Amino acid sequence: MQWGYIEILMGYLRLRISFSYFNVQYFSSKVMRYLNVAEKNDAAKGISAILSKGASNRREGFSQYNKIYEFEAPVFGQISKMIMTSVSGHLLNYAFHPSVRNWQSCNPVELFDAPIQEVCLDDCKNIKRTLEREIRSCDGLIIWTDCDREGENIGFEIIKVCKEVKPNVAVYRAKFSEITGPSIFRALSTLGQPNKNISDAVDVRKELDLRTGAAFTRLQTLRLQKVFPGKLADKLISYGSCQFPTLGFVVDRYTSIENFIPEVFWKIKMNHTMKDFTTDFIWKRDRLFDKNSCEAILDICKESNIAKVESVDSRSKSKWRPLPLDTVEMEKNISKKLKINAKTAMKIAEKLYTQGFISYPRTETNIYPKELNLANLVQQQTNDPNWGPFAQRILTEGGPTPRAGRKTDQAHPPIHPTKPAPSLTGQEKIVYEFIVRHFLASVHKDAQGFETTVIVDIADEKFTAKGLVILEKNYLDVYIYEKWYGKEINNYEVGETFTPSTLELTEGNTSPPKLLTEAELIALMDKHGIGTDATHAEHIDTIKTREYVGLHENVYFVPGTLGMGLVEGYNNIGLEVSLAKPVLRAEFERDLKMICDGVKDPELVRREQTQKYKAVFQTVVDKIREIDNSLANRLDDRPVEVQGEAVIPQDFQRPVMKCPKCGGNMIFRNRKTSTGKFLSCNGYPNCKNAAWPSAAIESVEVLDDHCPNCGPETKKVKMKFKQNPFIGDPNPTILCIGGCDIDVLETLGISVASVRRQPVNGELYNRNHNQQLDQRVAPPPIQNDNYRVSNVQATQAQFDNTNVRRSSNLMPMSQHNRSNNSINNFSHQNPSSSSNPGHSPSSSDIVCQCEIEASLRTTMKGVNKGRKYYKCANSTCNFFLWAPNDLPVAPSTSTAPAGPSAGNVVNCRCSQPAKLMTVMKNNENHGRKFYGCSKPMSEGCGFFQWADQVEENQNNGNNDDPWGGGGGSGGANWQHGNTSRASGKSQTNKNNKPRAKPYQSNNQPRAKRKCGICGEEGHTRARCPNT
Structure with a gap:
């Protein structure tokens, strides 16, 4: 027994060893695949050539400018399959939500708080597709972007795109300063992790630049185009938080010359x-x-x-001898000594870098690191006919002896040549020669x-x-x-x-100072912390492109009249720190450096800086006339007198609420084909959500107060109507159209889906007697601020002290044809009075806002002639209430069968017989009959009802339905003919049979109507926003 047990144990151990050996063999033989992404195609090409030793295979991606290179290389000691491709700079960028991208969509100050989103640039969508496709088959992602702030941020953009496809993919960062064999192989063997702090700093910088640039640019452009229409009507007057301090340096020097008095x-x-x-x-x-x-x-x-x-x-x-070369010194020297502007110089240097001729050209370091083999770099230059003998002299006279500077960014060495480049021509040759000569000079001896x-x-x-x-x-x-x-x-x-x-x-x-040269301007920007070594050239080029400055003799910067006027205006506003001075931006750059070092929280910096610039913006708006006056002096033009509100677009409307479809702002706009207003998302055309009120609205004012039921993002509106549909309410009246009061939406003909994503507190208020009233909008059982009804526990509809419509407020005429137990009947009854449907309070029961007995009166004219109502006896308050026994009742199909075959009359909301008409357009409803208001379109109520639905509802015997008729808007005039509004509801009659849904014939669903102009759903030709 003992030997048998030992044999079984030995067999088990042999099986375990065999299985382990199989696992080792299997997994060690699995070839790992890595997606490698560089910042530019040239870099990808150079890196792949080095790692593959010239044996890579090239294939096409979705972008014709960004190729794919395949080869094998050792990663973590194992030969792996490498797929190398590239982006073209930033893959993603921040952009405002479509609702505020249009300059006419909002007040510029709102851009400091407006929602932003990270979007893929149009030119990069094919690059994004390539990354998404390639990462699916890869086990890891290696980032080969430039090792600076922007490169780190681009790396995280690549990571984001790839992780959306493959969330658990392993990510690595290759760190290098030159595209040479030793540097690239060293980077591959020492892969690390990307630095999120650096990327976060760039994100904060991009967002603040977007918000400040857009807000101030819109402010300046919208305002000054109106103030100086003769000279600036078509001018884009841009602003940038680095751009303006840079302009300020030029203006300050010019002003000192202009004000100079010789002695x-x-x-x-x-x-x-x-x-x-x-x-x-x-x-x-x-x-x-x-x-x-x-x-x-x-x-x-x-x-x-x-x-x-x-x-x-x-x-x-x-x-x-010169110090080792950093970016700022390179820009200054090339501009001053070679007469090549800084932007061109940087482009050339970047190209030389991607071709492997020089080290990374964006560096703040002027100290050669100890591990850099200077002697080898000098040796590479000994064969050049121009400086080769000097390079040989360095080696024979004791070797390289560089001066040590005091700056280092701990990322890149000073700019230096990495290999000979005998085939270069033109400006590339000139720039490369300067870098080589500077390098050789920096490692030799001082002149004696x-x-x-x-x-x-x-x-x-x-x-x-x-x-x-x-x-x-x-x-x-x-x-x-x-x-x-x-x-x-x-x-x-x-x-x-x-x-x-x-x-x-x-x-x-005495003589005045000279105008600034580009080299001097770069030195000032570097001294005061405006931009970085990588962005100086861009900011200078921007102020030249905007014509804020010009060049005298192609060397000296001279401010233009527009640039002078703007800077002087900002200086005259009296800000604690002028926008044309470097202080604000320099503080921000210091904060960004602290984010990179992990000292400051990026969200804190984002909030603080945004609020700081927003406060400055508000001050500028308040004192904008200072800029008007300064520009008038410089432009030699008389400003046109405009109100301060000229900052706001002429057709700007404050947002009423958030769009339930996209999260943008819903605003009122003017109808283009007729008078009145419609509610639309300002993200159009990306978002086509809109509501077309049937009532004729003369004016709308969005108030500062928000609806307590719908939340702070839904504002109350003050509406004035051509003919007030809210009988008894003042005109204008204050409403909430956010969906908390379905009466208001139905009366205005607004679909709930167009203003509300989902019901508040789980349920929207519904008139169906089978549904419980939402307690949030239920009328209180005690008196309100305006009037009370004595001896009635369930009070009637109320007017609050702001005249905002409530769910139990007075309803339109067509809403009172319901049974007495309807939750919205004006004679709400306690249990003791429920047996008396006709009960109503006497005149002594009704008390107005003055706390006195209301007076019962009779309407003497108009459509309500003969109807009784309560009014303040002394006419000292605005109290009004229809007498409960004389509520306005519109004829309904529940009492008068509809349809021509029955010989009955269908009435519209004007209480007039509706007109039977036939669809004449050649579409799916051709020949179908419908009822409409008999009055002209401009005077009618907009009533609409399909004739076959009226007949169907009558034949189904739905006359006792508390909704007053059949499905859609048929019979029940309270639906105001807006058949689309009911299409999403699951409504049943008392026999639990489904209602006939609107736009449904022969049990076949009808296609949604489309506009005859633009082909989009949701509106007709008459209401097309594209006309």
Whole structure:
């Protein structure tokens, strides 16, 4: 038994070992697949060529500009299948919600809080498709974007797109500074994780730039186009939080020149000629602005007329070699010495980088890292015919000896060549040559010279002369962009005396500073923290493109009249910190740096900076006339007088509520084909949600107060009607159309689905007697603020103190043909009175807002002639109430069978016989009969009812339905003919039979109506928003 047990155990162990061996063999033989994504196609091509050693296979992606390269390479010690592709810069970008993208959609100040979304740029959609397709078959994702802020953010955009397809894909970050073999293989062997802090900083920067840029641009453009229509009517007047401080530097320099007042000065000129060589001496006082004083000193010197040498100081003099090259110095030097503007220089440098000729050109570092093999980089340049001998000289004279700077971004080394480039031509060759010569100069020796300084005394006035002898040019032999000239002077000895050859008074004038050059402007931006080394060139190019500045002699920046006027206007507004000054943006850049370092929370910075700029915006709006006046002076134009509201688009309407379809803003617009208003999402045409009230609305005012039932995003509206459909309400009246009061929606003919995504508290108020009334809108059992009904526990409909319609408020005429137990009957009864359907309170029961007995009166004219109502006896308040026993009742199919075959009459909402008509258009309803209001369209009530539905409802015996008739809007005039409104409801009659749904014939669903102009659903030709 014991041996048998041992044999079984040994067999089990052998089986486990075999299974483990199989697993190891299987998983070790599985080839991993990685999707590699670079920032540009050239970079992808170069990296794949290095990793594959030139053996990659190329295939096409969805984007013709971004190829796919396949090869094998070692990842984590295992040969893996690599798929390399690229994006073209940013793949995603922030954009406002469609509801506010149109300049006419909102007040610009709302853009500081408007919803934004991250969208794929149109040019990048095919790139996105490529990523989505390729990641499906891959086990990991390797990001090869540039290792700076923007590159990190682009990497996270790629990650987002890929994880939407494959959420659990492993993500890695390759970090490199040059596209060379050692750098790329080192990056692949040391894969890490992307830095979300850096990406978050870019997200915050992009959002703030979007909000501030859009808000101020719309403000400036919309306002100034109206104020100066003769000169700025078609001008886009843009704003950027880096753009304007940059413009401010140019304006400040120009203003200092413009305000400069020259002054006359005097100085004493002295020189000494010996053996036909003249030495010039400089007066230690330099110059005086008082001529008399200067003349007095000269007279004293002339009386003595003997110059005595007090000191002769001779010492070595060095001209320092340049520091290692960072981005700012590269832009400044190329602009100043090569006359290539900074934007062009950066484009060329980026191209040289992606081709592998230079290291990454966006760096703040001016210290060569210890691990960088400088000698090898110098050796690569020894074969060049222009600077090769100098490179060889460096190696033979002790090797590279660079100066050490003080800046490092801990990400990239200084800009340097990575390999020879003998085939380059044009500006690429010029820029590459500058980078090589700068690199070689930075690793060689300082130039050496010998300087002599002579100080002489004449009657206690000191004069100085300096001479320089160049001993060794060293780095200047290769750095042809700088010169160092020697200067000879006569030989002097201490104690020696001589008579000056010239001793006289000269006159001169002070001169203003020169206009800024691009190099000087970049230096100012860098000093004050405006933008980054990577964005300086872009901001400068923007102010040139917008014509805020121009170039004098193609070198010096001169502000245009528009740029001058804007900066002066902002400076005159009296802001604590002017938008044309660098302070605000510099603070923001410091916050972004702290986000990158993980010190500050990005959401906190986002909120603080947005509110800061919003407060500045409000101040600018309040004092916008300062900008008007400054521009009037600079444009030499008289401003047109406009109101402060000119900032807001002419047809701007405040949002009433959020769109239930897309989350945009619902606003009222003017109908184009007739008078009146309609409710529409301002995200059109992306969102086509709209509601077309049947009532003729003359004006709408969106109030600041929100509906307490619908929430803070739903505002109350003050409506004025051509003919008030709310009998007894004042005109204008205050309403909520957010869906909390279905009476209002039905009376106005507004579909619930167009204003509300889902019912509040689970249920919308419904008139069906089988459905319980929502307690949120139920009338209270005690008196309200305006009137009370004595001895009736269930009070009648109320008017609150804001005249907002409530669910139990007075209803239109056609809504009172219900049975007495309907929740909305005006004679709500307690149990003791339920047996008396005809019960109504006497006149002594009705008390108006003045707390006195209401007066019972009779209507003497109009459609309600003979009807009784209650009114304040003293006419001191606005109380009004129809007498409960005389509620307006419209004829209904529940009492008068509809349809021509029965010989009965269908009445419209005007209480007039409806007109039987036939559809004449050639569509699916051709020949179908319907009832409509007999009055002209501009005067009618808009009633509509299919004739066959009236007949069907009568034949089904639905006369006792508490809704007053058949499905759709048939029979029950309270539906106002808006058949589409009821189409989504599951309604049943008392026999539990489904109602006939609107637009349904022969039990076949009817297609939705489409507009005859644009082909879209939801409206007709007469209401097409595209006309």
